[in-house]
Amino acid sequence: MTIKQSITLADVATKAGVSKMTASRALRGTGDVSKANVELVRRAARDLGYVGNHLATSLSSQRSVLVGVVVPSLTNIVFAEVLSGIANALEGSGKQAVFGVSDYDPDTEYDVIRNMLSWRPAGLIVTGLEQSADTLKLLRNAEVPVVQIMDLDGDAVDACVGISHAEAGHTMASALLAEGRKRIAYIGCGLERDTRAAKRFRGFKNALIDEGIGLAGERIETGPSTIAVGRALTAQLLADQPDLDCIYYSNDDLAAGGLFHCLSANIDVPGTLRLAGFNGLDLVDSLPKGVATTRTPRREIGIAAARIILDVENGANPPRRVAYTPEIHMP
Amino acid sequence: MTIKQSITLADVATKAGVSKMTASRALRGTGDVSKANVELVRRAARDLGYVGNHLATSLSSQRSVLVGVVVPSLTNIVFAEVLSGIANALEGSGKQAVFGVSDYDPDTEYDVIRNMLSWRPAGLIVTGLEQSADTLKLLRNAEVPVVQIMDLDGDAVDACVGISHAEAGHTMASALLAEGRKRIAYIGCGLERDTRAAKRFRGFKNALIDEGIGLAGERIETGPSTIAVGRALTAQLLADQPDLDCIYYSNDDLAAGGLFHCLSANIDVPGTLRLAGFNGLDLVDSLPKGVATTRTPRREIGIAAARIILDVENGANPPRRVAYTPEIHMP
């Protein structure tokens, strides 16, 4: 799209009868400009409907107002909440978040990050600690603060904010064992791309093995983890193994689906069968019968990540690792 | 953030032993450059880790690669799906979506749109047909294609894509009446800011009045519409009016909450009480007992809006109004 002829600072300056430079200073409120001229310039800008050009400002001043954020999915409420936290933390700072979606695909992630870097952002927030070698190189050479979020199990390029998913899986296993569950199965989807879910699963499985119990069954599928899929997989698993007393899911959506199956099948939850998910979604709080879950501080993670970028900007020396402890909720 | 000294096209050109202009042409694949030089430039760029500068490119070429998108909320899955559709439709076009969130606040919306315009986008996609006078002025003067999405009930600044919410409410009322429901109540949240929900409500109410039935009760609250709120309001409403045989909600989340209450209270749904929501979320499909809903083509709306921007860009003359007919689902 060719940008239409629009009002520039030069037009404003001409109308106000001052130089471009004075108009620039007047509108930004920097430097010495007489009150009379500030008023003239402001009026001219308003009358002309002048809208500044960030492209020119950023290029000229060598300052960036953008913070690039890369998440694997937008339609997952978890990442939407992270974004929301980032946007809130950035409010009033003069910085603006730009979002990119990787669709859980490493090549797409590379492209998205490269594209973000071409806007010369003030910082980059990316999801997870696992990136392709090319992407890592890009991030290391970026010369801007990079915050990796959601995960702590691994090495960060620069800074990271999140929780340990291995630990989250382990803790849930302990809680379920403490509740007296013995025949525990697992249902998960998309572990091949969702490395954090895979880490939870490993932490969970290892905890059971350490206790000498082991996993009583598992159902792992590729593809998205939706309520409907959770329902179907639960039905399948229970058809094979009706004696289970607990199912751990890779997330709350699957667990909610599991609960809906149990409601239809008249299975007592959590009496006969305990279900457990992950995330602590609103959905789970509202379910008629409780599903255990691990609450994750999604907004807080977004806020903390944004703060790190702002702090670096302001010359402060923010922490390189912000760890949250997920909280188990077992109604 | 001061942008660190980074590799520029001049560096690449020097390393490749050609002029900036030839390097520029080589990397963009435009104009006449000898194969040998293309290879030299590409290699130099790769070796130096050159990442182009969109700021400079856009400013210089007077071409924009950004499409600004303003939605009221990110944590509402409905808008997340719209964004997802937009992002997909833009893929491969060289355009990139930038998202802004208005939080349902007209002043914030103005600021967000103004901010977007300062990036000189190729087009703007904004939610809804109701904007403040200042915002409308901004949009009209924008000199870029503006697509208003989600709603058709009103006048568009430029183009619009969506459904008629008044009609959606009306249609649902007809369907519920056709099912034999007689004592129909309404539960809604945040109608003061969600003008589309308010339009559905009016359409619904008017349809009932036309049939000489009228609304048997209503519970309208400010604030967010979550599953938990839907559950609480349903409990309250039914405590006052236990004889209702139908409740229409402003959306699916509230309706799901209503269903969860009914499950706890052992109310037969939809036998004794029919619940109806709006949106057609995955959630509803998976609920143990059906809740009626109106499916909205969210991804399609996003795709159609993005296509309009791209079409205008390409000199085509896209439709100014794309209407979808929502489909009622009544399990």
Next chain:
DNA sequence: GCTGGTACCGATACCGGTATCGGTACCAGC
């Protein structure tokens, strides 16, 4: 009357690219 400081302002260069125009080398064709 001269000096020095303050308030205010503008000329100029520059950010990192691309559009545009024109130039050179080379070869085919007569």
Next chain:
DNA sequence: GCTGGTACCGATACCGGTATCGGTACCAGC
């Protein structure tokens, strides 16, 4: 040998701002 076309390339100006430097006017102080 001259002409005209093609392939290829670079100089220059420019996009719309801001950083930087220096200049002028004016007044206080001695």
